[in-house]
Amino acid sequence: MDITIFGSGYVGLVTATCFADAGNDVVCVDVDAQRVETLRRGECPFYEPGLAELVKINHAEGRLRFTTDAAEGVKHGQFQFIAVGTPPGEDGSADLKYVLQVANTIGQHMTEHRVIITKSTVPVGTCDKVRAQLASALAARNAEIEFDVVSNPEFLKEGAAIADFTRPDRIVIGVDSDRAEKLMRALYEPFNHNHDRLISMDVRSSELTKYAANALLATKISFMNELANLSEKVGADIENVRIGIGSDPRIGYHFIYAGCGYGGSCFPKDVKALVHTAQQAGIKPSILSAVEEVNERQKTVLFSRINAHFGGNLKGKTIAVWGLSFKPKTDDIREATSRVLMEALWDAGAIVKAYDPVAMHEIQKVYGDRADLKLCDSAEQAVDGADALTIVTEWKQFRSPNFARIAKLLKQPVIFDGRNLYDPELMQRMGFTYVSIGRQPITTEA
Structure with missing residues (x-):
């Protein structure tokens, strides 16, 4: 099938790539020319396990193409997915300007029936606005062309997005016509083969479900x-x-x-x-x-406990931070606890030595070069000479470290564990002061 995806961010690129990998002919449209060039080189602009390889393979085999030409995208796909950003406003509302801009673009260029699908996470009533925008754009051209608008929310977990798309728990669609439902069922048939995971409902219920x-x-x-x-x-x-x-x-x-x-x-x-x-x-x-x-x-708990341990005097102290992404298997640091912690430590005069398997380049983008932030090449390098170790993200490689080695590298054997990775009894036997979440702290006399 011919599919167009507007937006090559996380949701758009995963959706485009997985559809292409199933044999569909997919065109991905993005206004960011630099990102399009990156993708045309077969490179992935963010980290998601397994995605870069699939992008490279499907692009090389011609099933996945990238363009900045919106008209080309509208011409290509019977299915037009809208997967652009919906940034929050100060009041928490979702900004739909990019979604509606895409709807207007589709209305300006479509010449035959299209199924327009909102894949972005959008508030209840958005499909009605998309439908009105399409109708307005068509009316401005004096064009009478049939179209369907469908809600199809994504349920992708960062770090497991490919499996979530190809082996989904459920596929939710919100439709208001039998034609749209039949087309969507046909589109998702390769991912719905073993037993029926597709749940069809009215559009507004689908929007609220996400x-x-x-x-x-x-x-x-x-x-x-x-x-x-x-x-x-x-x-x-x-x-x-x-x-x-x-x-x-x-x-x-x-x-x-x-x-x-x-x-x-x-x-x-x-x-x-x-x-x-x-x-x-x-x-x-x-x-x-x-x-x-x-x-x-809760995001402030780690700092409060570190600050209390050092008697409210963190000036000149060095705190090792393991984990910068908001969860494992991603480089996404948006709204991450690590950022709240580091900024509080800096305000208190502390130095941060941090390590994350994949997210350090994102931290570098946000904070740049600064004397009180040292991004380290390994977890051990981060703890070397630090006054305490803090666990923020539960990466697998942090679960069973060499505790004897860590105790020697730290100035004092102190661990603040924000993810409860370690057994308090083991920490006590190893001679650590160990503070975790929802458990009694282990204190070791100096």
Whole structure:
């Protein structure tokens, strides 16, 4: 099938590449000429496991092409995916200007039936606006051309996006015509082969489903973090609590890990957008507002504990930070806890020595060269000569380090663990002062 994707960011490029890898002829349109040239060289502009190889293969074999020519894109695909950014406004609302610009462009250039699909995460009612924009553009040309508008939210996890697309838990489509549903079922048939994962519903329910899913996952995280803070006060261990409640099949083990807050491009933005949508509808979103409040507070926990350990005097101290991305297997540092921590440490006069397997170039882009930030080539280099080690991202290679070596490299054996990677009893036997989330701190006399 002939498919056009507007936008070659995370969602757009993964979608385009996976469709191409299934044998479709895909054109990806982007206004960023430099990014298009990068992609034409078979290079991936961001880190996602396995994606760079698929981009290179499918581009070389001619199934995946990149262009800045919007008219070419509209001419090419019967399916027109809109996968452009929806940046949040100050009030948390999603900015739809890029989505509507693409809709207008499609309306200006289409000459026959097209299925226009919103893949970007958008508020309820966006498809209605897209439809109105298309109709307006066609009316300006005195053109009467049929089209369908479909909601098809993405459910891609950074670090596992290819598997999520090719072996999805569900494929949600919001349609208002039998024709659109049949076409979408045919499009997704290669990814829906073993058993029917496609869920068809009305457009507005589909739009709300995406926000509801992310907001519920964020709620679970904030709930566990609030329980973790309570556990510390009452002498409980949040890891034991997690196992106890997770064994209930009604609850399950997914997304009930306590930590130092969630980040990334989805959860923070989508919770804020859903809060705004609720307020616009006259609903007071008490739970969602609390989810956001708890998360913002949780991002400050690591700094508070580091600061308390050093008696409120961090000037001249060197803190090693393991993990900069908001989660493992991605270089995305948007809304990452590491940034909140480092900025607080700098404000207190501390020096940061940081290591991350893939995200250091993104940190470099944001903060540039500065005397109080040293980006290290290895995890061990980061701890060498540091006053304490802080775990921010639960990368696999941080799970079982050489603790004896770390103890020798640190000025004093102190670990602040924002992801509960280590066993407190082991830390005590190894002679570490160990502070984690939702568990009693281990202190070792000097």
